Amino acid sequence: MLETLRKVFPTVSRLRFTVQMAMFFLMVWGSNVVGHYAADKISTALPALSCAYDKQHGSYCVLIPLQHQMHHRIGAAVVKAQQVTMQVVLPILLTMATFLAFFFVVGKAFCGWICPLGTVQELLNKVGRRFNRPLHRLQDGNLKKVRPAKWVMLLGLIFALPILAGVGIAPHGLSNPYCDVCPSRIVTTLLTADVEEIALKTGDSTRMLLNALGNIVAGFVVVAALAIRQPFCRICPMLSFNSLFQRLSPMRLSKVKHESCEKCGVCTQACPMDIPEIAREHGRKAYHEDCTLCGRCAEYCPQDGVIKLKWGPFALFSSSREYYKGRVKGELPDGTVKPVKFVKRGEANA
Amino acid sequence: MRSKVSTANSIATILLLGRLFISSASAAHDHQAPAAGNAERQGSAERAIQQESAGRGRTWTSAPLIAPAGRPGERNSANMVPVNLAGVGLQVYGADATQSPKNVPLEDGRWRFAPEPSAKGGHYWMQAAEVRGAETRTATTAWSFGTQGKSPAAMLAQAKGSLDIVPLRIPEHGGFREGTAWEFGVRYEGQPLPGAVLHLHTENGTRTRVVADAEGVAKVLFPRDFDPASFDKVAGADRTRRGFVLMTELEPEGRKFVTAFNHFYYPDTMRGRNLWAGAGLFVIGMLCAAPLLRHRERNNA
Numbered sequence: 001m002l003e004t005l006r007k008v009f010p011t012v013s014r015l016r017f018t019v020q021m022a023m024f025f026l027m028v029w030g031s032n033v034v035g036h037y038a039a040d041k042i043s044t045a046l047p048a049l050s051c052a053y054d055k056q057h058g059s060y061c062v063l064i065p066l067q068h069q070m071h072h073r074i075g076a077a078v079v080k081a082q083q084v085t086m087q088v089v090l091p092i093l094l095t096m097a098t099f100l101a102f103f104f105v106v107g108k109a110f111c112g113w114i115c116p117l118g119t120v121q122e123l124l125n126k127v128g129r130r131f132n133r134p135l136h137r138l139q140d141g142n143l144k145k146v147r148p149a150k151w152v153m154l155l156g157l158i159f160a161l162p163i164l165a166g167v168g169i170a171p172h173g174l175s176n177p178y179c180d181v182c183p184s185r186i187v188t189t190l191l192t193a194d195v196e197e198i199a200l201k202t203g204d205s206t207r208m209l210l211n212a213l214g215n216i217v218a219g220f221v222v223v224a225a226l227a228i229r230q231p232f233c234r235i236c237p238m239l240s241f242n243s244l245f246q247r248l249s250p251m252r253l254s255k256v257k258h259e260s261c262e263k264c265g266v267c268t269q270a271c272p273m274d275i276p277e278i279a280r281e282h283g284r285k286a287y288h289e290d291c292t293l294c295g296r297c298a299e300y301c302p303q304d305g306v307i308k309l310k311w312g313p314f315a316l317f318s319s320s321r322e323y324y325k326g327r328v329k330g331e332l333p334d335g336t337v338k339p340v341k342f343v344k345r346g347e348a349n350a
Numbered sequence: 351m352r353s354k355v356s357t358a359n360s361i362a363t364i365l366l367l368g369r370l371f372i373s374s375a376s377a378a379h380d381h382q383a384p385a386a387g388n389a390e391r392q393g394s395a396e397r398a399i400q401q402e403s404a405g406r407g408r409t410w411t412s413a414p415l416i417a418p419a420g421r422p423g424e425r426n427s428a429n430m431v432p433v434n435l436a437g438v439g440l441q442v443y444g445a446d447a448t449q450s451p452k453n454v455p456l457e458d459g460r461w462r463f464a465p466e467p468s469a470k471g472g473h474y475w476m477q478a479a480e481v482r483g484a485e486t487r488t489a490t491t492a493w494s495f496g497t498q499g500k501s502p503a504a505m506l507a508q509a510k511g512s513l514d515i516v517p518l519r520i521p522e523h524g525g526f527r528e529g530t531a532w533e534f535g536v537r538y539e540g541q542p543l544p545g546a547v548l549h550l551h552t553e554n555g556t557r558t559r560v561v562a563d564a565e566g567v568a569k570v571l572f573p574r575d576f577d578p579a580s581f582d583k584v585a586g587a588d589r590t591r592r593g594f595v596l597m598t599e600l601e602p603e604g605r606k607f608v609t610a611f612n613h614f615y616y617p618d619t620m621r622g623r624n625l626w627a628g629a630g631l632f633v634i635g636m637l638c639a640a641p642l643l644r645h646r647e648r649n650n651a
Contacts, residue, residue, distance in 0.1 A: 038522055039445075039472060039501040055523065091497070133643050186632070198632060199623035203586035212631050219635025227642040 011327060012295045012309075012317050016112070020119045023048075027116040028188050030058015045098035047242050048115035049184040056192045061184075062099045063158055063238060067176040069095060070162035100245065107249030108242045111233065112294035117184040118233055121225040122272070125335065128226030132339040136228045138274045146234050147290065153178065154237035173206030180210035183218035183232055229272040229335065233292065243289035250312035253278075253293060255286035258306045267307060270300035270333035278307070300324060300333040411551040413597040413610040414489035416440070416476050419460060427464035428474075428493050432456065435489050436480050443475040445500035447508045451477075465495060472499015473520055477510055485606040486512065491613055492520050509540035513600050513607040515548065518567065525591065526615040531571045534611070535562075536598060542566025546598050552615070553592035554580075570596065576617040587622040591615065 009015040026033070026042070027050040034040050042059035044052075052060040069092050103110070111118055129135070138146060157178035164170035179185055189197040198218075201211045217232075224231040233239055246252070261279055268279040273290045278297045281288075286307075298307040301319035309317045331337050412434055420429035430440065440461040441451040454461045465474070472495060479488040488511050492502075506516050518533040526532055536546040546562040554575040562568040572594070582590045595612040 035501060035503070036519060036522075037473075037501040037503070038498050040503075044498065128643075136642060195625055196619055196623070198628045199620060199625040200628035200631065201622060202624050202627070203588065203622040211628070215628050215631035216635035216638070219632040219637075220639045221635075223636045223639035224642055227639075 011323075011330075012299050013327075013331075016294060019113050020122070023114040024116050024119045026058045027114070028054060028191050029056045031056045034058045043098055043102055045095050045102070046114075047099055047103050047110040047238065049117040049182065049236070049238055050115070051179075051182070051184045051188045053179070053185045053197050054188040054192055055194065057188070061238070062095065062241070063178055063182075064176070065091075065095045066158055067162045067178060070159055071166040071175040074163050074166060100248070103242065103245055104249050105251070107251035107293060108239075108246050108291060109251055109293040111236075111239055111242060112292035115233075115238070116188055117236075118230065118292070120187055121221065121230050121232060124222065124225035125227075125229050125272075126337075129335050129337050130340050131226075133227050135334055135336070137334075138228075138234070140276060143274065143276070149235040150237060150240040153235055154240040157181070158237050158241070171204075171206045173204040173210070177210055178237060180207060181214040181217055183214070183221045186215065186218040187222070229274070230292075233273065234290070239290065239292070246287070246289070246291075250310075251293065252310055253287040253291055253297070254308045254310045254315075255282045256306055257282040258303050260303060261306070264302070266300050266302060266333050267297035270296040272296065272335075296333075299327050410553045410555070410593070411595050411597075413549075413551060413595045413612070414478070414480070414487045414608070415593070415595060415610065415612045416461075416478055416489045416491040417593070417612070418493075425496060427462060428476075428495075430461045430463070430476065430491075430493075431459060432461075432478060432489065435478055435487060436482075438478050438480050441477045441510075443477070443505055443508065443510060445472050445474075445502050445505045447504035451510075463493075465499075472497070473502035473505065475502075475505055475510065479511060484604060485608065488513065488607070488609040490515065490609065490611045492517065494520065494522070509537065511609065513538050513543075513598065513609040515596050515598060515609055515611040517611070517613075524588075524616060524619075526572055526594070526613065527618055528572045528574045528576055528615060529618045531569050534568050534570055534596060536566045536568060538600060538602075538607075543600070546600070549597045550594060551597070552594045568596075572615050574618065576621075578621070581617065581621075587617040588619065590617055 009018065027048070030042070031040070034042060038044055041057075044060055045062040045065060046059045047062055049063075050057055050059050050061050052064045073091060106113065161170055161174045161177045165172055165174040186198050189195075198215065200215065201207050221232045255278065261282070265276075265279045268274065268276050271278055272294060273292060275288045275290050275297075277288045278286050278291075293309065295309050295317060298309055298317055298319045301307040302321050302324040304320050305318050307319045308315045414435040415433035416430050416435075417433050418428065419431040420427070432438070437456045437459075439456060440454040440463070442454055442463050443449075443451045444465070452463070454463050461476075461478075463474075463476075465472075474493045474495070475490065476493055477488060477490045479486055481487075490510075502520055506518070506520070514535075514537045516535045516537065518535055521532075534548065536543045536548065542562075543566045544562060544564045546566065546568070548560045548562065548568045548570065550556065550558045550560060550570060550573075552573060552575060554573075554577070556573040556575045558573065560568040560570050576587075576590070576592070578587075580590065581587045591614040593612060594615050595610050597608065597610040599609075600607045
C-alpha cells in the first residue's frame with residue numbers, strides 16, 4: 001500500500017499538487033457535487049479564500065461571515081449597547097468554532113494546499129517558469145515593507161471598517177470591504193463563466209472605488225504571479241488570520257539546528273513566500289507567520305531530518321539528502337524547470 | 351434525472367469560458383452579498399417595503415398571497431399578512447420534513463412566526479388555505495431566516511397540499527432576478543402535473559403564462575419589467591424588489607383548487623454594473639504588472 005502510494009506520489013509536491021487540484025475543483029465548482037444550499041456546504045467558515053460570490057462553490061471562506069458579523073451584529077450592538085446578548089456573541093463564537101475545528105486538522109496548510117487563489121497563483125507561476133519569465137524574489141528590505149500589509153488588511157478591512165459601517169460612522173459601502181478588493185472574488189467567478197463580479201458596481205461611490213481597486217489588484221495579481229511567487233498571499237488577511245492561530249494546530253513545520261544552514265539557504269530559495277527565517281532560525285522561530293506549510297523547504301533541504309512537516313508528534317515528511325537529489329533533477333529549488341521547446345533557455349532567475 | 355441534466359449543463363457551462371466576454375444575458379444573476387440567508391442581507395430601505403407590500407398586493411393581483419409585513423430590522427421572526435384570503439391559520443413547514451407543520455393563528459390580521467431556538471433558522475415553507483364551498487384557495491411562500499439552518503431539499507420535495515407549486519430551488523443569494531429562468535414543479539396529490547398552466551403576475555404589471563412540461567416542471571422566465579426610475583434611491587437596484595405570484599387552477603370531480611406561490615424578484619444585477627469598465631480596470635492592473643515580465647530585477651531587493 002505504502003509502495004503504491006510512493007509510486008503515485010513520488011514527491012510531496014506531486015501529492016500537494018493533487019490535493020490542490022482536487023480542492024480547487026471542490027472550492028470553485030463543488031456545489032454541483034455537495035449541493036447548492038449553505039447547509040449543504042462543507043463549511044461556511046473555511047480558512048481559505050474560497051469565494052462566496054462564486055455561485056458554484058462547495059464551501060466558503062471565514063472572512064465573509066466575519067465581515068458580516070462585524071457589520072450587522074457588532075456594529076448594530078454598539079449602537080444599541082443593551083442588545084449585546086448571546087444573539088451577538090453566539091454567531092461569532094459559532095463562526096470561530098467552525099473555523100477552528102477545520103483549522104485544527106491541517107492548520108496553515110489550508111493556505112499552501114487548499115486555497116483556490118493560492119493554487120491559481122502557483123499554476124500561473126509554473127506557466128511563467130515554463131516560458132522562462134524572470135523570477136522576482138522579495139528579500140529582506142522589501143519583505144520588511146510588505147509583511148505588515150497582511151495585518152493592516154486583517155485589522156482594517158475585516159474588523160475595523162465593517163464595524164464602523166455597522167455603527168454608522170463609515171458609509172454602508174464599507175460593510176464588506178475586503179471582499180470588494182479580494183482577487184479571489186473575480187478570479188474564481190470568472191472560472192465559473194460568471195462575469196458579474198468583474199463588472200464594476202456603479203451605484204454606490206464607495207463600493208465603486210473599492211471594486212475598481214479590486215479589479216486592478218486582480219489584474220495585477222494574475223500577471224504578477226507569472227514572475228513573483230504567490231504575490232497576493234503575502235498581503236492576504238487570511239494568512240495573518242491563520243497565523244494568529246498557527247500554534248493551536250498540531251500541524252506545523254519543525255526545524256532543528258544544523259551547522260551548514262547559515263551557508264546553505266536552499267530552503268529559502270525553495271520557499272514560495274521567500275521566508276529567510278527558515279534558513280537562519282530553528283525551533284519555533286523557523287515556523288514563521290508567513291509560512292503556508294507547502295513543505296517545499298523540507299523537500300529541498302539536503303540534510304537528513306533537519307526540516308520536518310509534523311502533525312503533533314508524527315513526522316509526515318522529513319528532509320533527506322536522497323530525496324533532495326531526486327527532487328532537484330526535475331525542478332530547481334527556485335522553481336526553475338526546463339522551458340517549453342520554442343522558448344530560449346536563458347537566465348530564469350533575475 | 352433533472353438534477354443530473356442540470357449538473358451536466360453546469361459542467362458544460364464551465365467549459366464554455368468564451369462566455370466570459372458575453373455580457374448581460376449570462377450574467378443576470380443576483381449576488382449582492384453572499385452570507386447565510388436573505389433576511390441577513392435585507393437593507394433597511396428594502397425592509398420598509400415589506401410593510402407596504404401587503405396593501406399593494408391587493409391592487410396588482412387577485413391571487414391569494416402571504417405577504418411580509420414586519421417592521422424594519424426584524425431578524426428572528428416573521429410577520430406575515432394574508433392578502434386576497436379570508437382569515438385562516440398559517441401552516442409553517444420546517445426544513446426537517448419528518449416534523450409536522452406548525453400552526454400559526456391569525457391574530458390582529460397578522461401571522462407571527464419565530465423558529466424554535468433549537469431549529470435556529472434557515473428555510474421555511476408557509477401555506478394558508480381557505481375553503482369556499484367546493485373551492486380551495488391556497489397561498490404559499492418560502493421564507494428564509496438569516497441564521498443558517500438545514501437544507502430545504504426535503505421540505506420542497508414534501509407534498510403539502512392537494513395542488514402544489516414549488517420552486518425546485520430556493521434562491522439563497524438575493525432572490526429571483528429579472529431575466530433569469532427558474533424551475534417550478536406543479537404537483538397534484540403529490541404527483542407531477544404535466545401540462546399545468548401557471549399564470550405569472552408581477553407587481554410591475556406583467557401578466558404571462560407558462561405551461562408545465564411532461565414532468566410537471568414549468569420554467570419561468572422573470573420578465574425585464576423594472577422601471578429604472580423605480581429603483582430605491584438610497585440602496586440602488588441591488589436592493590429594489592417587487593412581488594410576483596405564480597397561480598394555477600385545477601377542477602377535479604366537481605371540486606376546484608386554486609394555488610398560488612408568491613415571492614419577490616429583483617432587478618438584473620448587471621443594471622447596476624458596467625462590464626466594460628470592470629474589464630478595463632482589470633486590464634490596467636495587468637498592464638501595471640507587465641514590466642515584471644519584461645525587465646530583469648537587477649538588485650534583487
